[in-house]
Amino acid sequence: MSGFDKVVGSYEEAMAGLEDNMTVIAGGFGLCGIPENLIKEIKRKGTKGLTVVSNNAGVDGKGLGILLEDRQIRKMVSSYVGENALFEQQMMSGELEVELTPQGTLAEKMRAGGAGIPAFFTATGYGTPVGEGKEVREFDGRHYILEESIVGDFSIGKAWKADRYGNLVFRRTARNFNPGAITAGKIAVVEVEEIVEPGELDPDEIHLPGIYVNRLIKGTFEKTIEQRTVRSA
């Protein structure tokens, strides 16, 4: 099948064309909804000098954390980077450049990048280190800083279900940064738990249309829980 069929046969094919020094935008929040097998494929490929845009950087040995082991990441753009000792060590030693970006600004940078909007004004970060060196404008008596959007050479995302055309359905809070990340990649690669035939998903239930998706693959997932917190029944 060809045409709108986005399904690829292997993870190698899914990440084909990723080269050293490229920018990769990744979905996920903590370890929830991360494209864990696509990250493993980047590790396997050994691509180096990457700029990775992701809310978090995984934890030691999980998620994007595994790309730090062989020093594949040159720069991280993230809002929160705790819970990762190797990350902290590489950041402190200067091996890893980190651009801390407020979470909402990061989400909007991806959304705007995917929507063809090169920059936007936001009050977030005005008067803080995040605002330093950025253009400030006043609207209606409030100060806003100019933030540039992000477009990646690749984006990697994880959804719950897809049809072969790449129409996506996410599940619970595993949606998080995935739609934004996927739209902002020149080549958007998505892995899912289930692929159905076109027509099987109700068009009303599709969270992200397949037009944003270039490559689709079905994977199996560990889905590591970072903070398992329960109450007694």
Next chain:
Amino acid sequence: MALTREQLAQRVSQEFQDGFYVNLGIGIPTLAANYIPDDMEVMLQSENGLLGMGPFPTEDEVDADLINAGKQTVTMATGAALFDSAESFAMIRGGHVDLTVLGAFEVDVQGNIASYMIPGKLIKGMGGAMDLVAGADNIIVVMTHASKHGDSKLLKECTLPLTGKGCIKRVLTDLALLDIEDGKFILRERAPGVSVEDIAALTEGELVIPDNVPEMQL
């Protein structure tokens, strides 16, 4: 006596109103969810994409795809909605959240807040805090009044990198509830058994003490 974590959460919950959408930060603010009065409807927003956060799951209900902003497993309340991060921050930045409760390292009399970084020591990042303080009108900062070494955290001017500028109007500490108005802290309530003098001694920024400063009702 200084308030315990549970008492801080209890006092925060008194700021809830029926029909409020509330974002609770990680730590003590999250505990405030345990004190929502039974006759009140409050919807909790979790910035990773959930409006209508329920209690922690039972062992059987644990779902790796359903977590809160602290990465803890959670459940959904009746009437919950799920969305992506851009949508989540549209509701935050757009001023649609009625109340935001978050922690801090320092606040000052200009309503500045520092909460995300201690240069050379702690660099974990701001997460959603910068967006929350910039987007919300109604914010309560919850923190201890002074450091372990007895240094005030209610300052003339924040010393750490700022999370937000001129955005904080109310602070709850383990000793007192204070408002920030016109470059001053106004003492509104004191923790049970804590004297006005104790609070004044640990407040570096200018403190206005009204004639009557009631004890908190917990």
